[in-house]
Amino acid sequence: MRIAIVGAGLSGLTAAIALEKSGYDPVIYEATSEVGGRVKTDIVEGYQLDHGFQVLLDAYPKALEYFDYESLELxxxxxxxxxFTGKKTVTVGDPTRHFPFLLPTLEAGVAGVRDIYLLWTLHRELERMTVEEVFQIPEMTTAEFLSQRGFSEKIRRNFFNPFFSGIFLEPDLNxxxxxxxxxxxxxxKGYAxxxxxxxxxxxxxxxxxLKKTEIHYNSPVKRxxxxxxxxxxxxxxxxxxxxxxxxxRGLVPDEGGNEIQWHGCDTLYFEAEKRSIQKPLIGLVANPDALVNNIFFPTSIQTGSSGPKELLSVTVVKDHDLSESELVARVEEELKGICGLGGLRFLKRYHIRKALPKVNLSGTDLSGVEKKTGNNIFLAGDHLFYGSSNAALYGGEQAAHAIVRYLGNRP
Ligand SMILES: Cc1cc2nc3c(=O)[nH]c(=O)nc-3n(C[C@H](O)[C@H](O)[C@H](O)COP(=O)(O)OP(=O)(O)OC[C@H]3O[C@@H](n4cnc5c(N)ncnc54)[C@H](O)[C@@H]3O)c2cc1C
Structure with a gap:
């Protein structure tokens, strides 16, 4: 039985692992020269640059199944x-996770006591639900949800908006x-x-x-x-x-459907003389007029490869029509004015147009339903579920199981 997989991103690779476990030897055709799809890292002047600021949440159920965390040295x-509000810089944290954050968070004036209580009740409610149940809660935008839950304008503006804009790669929490x-x-449940x-x-x-899978790189599939x-x-x-x-779409004549819409972003890397955030904390720009959404110093954690100085990653999620040099100048100006960061040397920009799929989650079905087109053409990828590496792993695994069932039932 011959099984082909188009694409060696997280979903294609997970599918191959699951197929090997069932005794098959799939063949992967990958358009580019390496695996990873949207998850890639370059070494530039010794610095380790991810293609866009991304994290893994170590509580992702499928990540727990498919990755060996210890050897990843997470x-x-x-x-x-x-x-960074532009007027002041404060450190906040989720006191329900890390109790020492309680006082600084209250003192920072970013959240009120009621917000902390609401965070705690939301945390407890979601803790009791399964992932499948979470994807069945009444559908609305995140912005509507937060306001309906009663969170103050202050915590939404200063924390939820910049934090989740950086995760969803869209500024309005739609x-x-x-x-x-x-x-x-x-x-x-875990950590980033x-x-x-x-x-x-x-x-x-x-x-x-992968022990038995054959991979053909630089092999774009046309149809x-x-x-x-x-x-x-x-x-x-x-x-x-x-x-x-x-x-x-484009590979299968019948797979017309609606065009997938994507959220994009720009991630710019700079070399810095020193870190302005010493601990491994994300920096959020809570200024609605700013283009910069979040910053992170990858040199605040251990990296496999490092350059001579500090490395700063800056993510922009708002749409703009600036050229690269205009964007770099604007970002440097904001970093200086809002975050007090100067003396930066621009290293590289990643302009990612297709970063996260905009998925309509009102019809999400995570009950193992098969995604396929035609008789024996199966589908996987985060765009079929929700924009997250957990969804990519889940989709790859589900598709592999569906293929095994299909081949097993063939006369
Ligand atoms: C900037 C950014 C930030 C992100 N942040 C997070 C985060 O913090 N946490 C999180 O969980 N997720 C995050 N994600 C999402 C996560 O990276 C994706 O969900 C995941 O990588 C999707 O994997 P995939 O296999 O479904 O698709 P892809 O990674 O897109 O893989 C598809 C593969 O198919 C190949 N291919 C395409 N067309 C063809 C063809 N015709 N022939 C052969 N091969 C083809 C491509 O080259 C690619 O290798 C982020 C993504 C980006 C870009």
Whole structure:
């Protein structure tokens, strides 16, 4: 039985692992020269640069199943943030997770006592729910949800807005409250972590688990038909089942559907003389006029490779039409004015147009429903569920199980 997988992102690799476990030897066709898809890391002048600021939440159920955390040497970020309002800089944290954050958080004037109580009750409610139940709660935007739960304007403006804008990669918190609740639940259960060798250590580890899978790099697939795939160079190969672990539109004639909408971002890296945030804390810019949303010093955690000075990552989630030099100048101006950070040297910009899929979660079904098009063409990828690496792993695994069922039932 021959099984082809299109795409070696997290979902394609997870599918291959699950298929190998069931005794199959899949063949992966990957358009680029490496695995990882949206999860990649470059080394530039010794510095470790992830393609966009990303973290893994170590409580993700599928990450717990598929990754060996110890050998990833996961570096924890503290469950808090340094907030820059332009007028003052304060450190806050979730006191329900890390009690010493209580006093500074109250003193910072970013949240009231009632907000802390509401955080705690939300945390307890979500703790009791399964992930499947979280994705069934009444649908509304995150902004509506937070206001309906009674959180003050102060905590929404100073914390929720910049923090979750950085996670959803959109400034208005229009993302589903189901996604918010899932992420909040995961933050409540564990930590945001980054592997010591950067985010690309995740797909690299999955790749290392593959023993029988054949991978063809630089092999973009042009079309997928029942029982065969056609590469961009015209080569054709026959298969009993195909898994498309990326956007299938354009590859399968029937897979018209609505065009996938994406949230994008810019992540800019700078070399800095010193860190303005000593601990591994994310920095949030709580100024609605600013372009910069969040900053992080990757050198505040251990990294596999390091440059001579400090490394700063800066993420912009708002739309803009600035050229790269205009963007760098504007970001440097804001970092100086709002975060008090000067003397930076620009290293590299990642402009990621397709970072997170905008998914309508009102019809989310996480009950193992098969995603397929045609008889033997199966689908995976975070865009079919929700924008998160957990969804990519989940989708890859589910698709592999569906293929095993399909092949097992064939006469
Ligand atoms: C900036 C940014 C920040 C993020 N932050 C987080 C975060 O903090 N936490 C979190 O959980 N998730 C985050 N994510 C999301 C996470 O990275 C994705 O959910 C996950 O990587 C998606 O994996 P995938 O396999 O579904 O898709 P992809 O990674 O897109 O993989 C698809 C693969 O298919 C290949 N391919 C495409 N077309 C073809 C073709 N025709 N032929 C052959 N191969 C093809 C591509 O080259 C790619 O390798 C972030 C993503 C970005 C970009």
């Amino acid at each position: 570096q924890r970020l503290l469950p808090g943030a340094q907030i 993302t589903s409250c189901r996604m918010f609740s899932f992420v909040f639940k995961m933050f409540g 972590v980054i592997p010591k060798k950067g985010m690309s250590a995740l797909p690299t580890q999955l790749l290392g688990k 997928v038909e029942e029982e065969k795939i056609i590469l961009a160079d015209g080569a054709e190969f026959a298969f009993d089942a195909v898994l498309i672990a990326t956007d299938a």
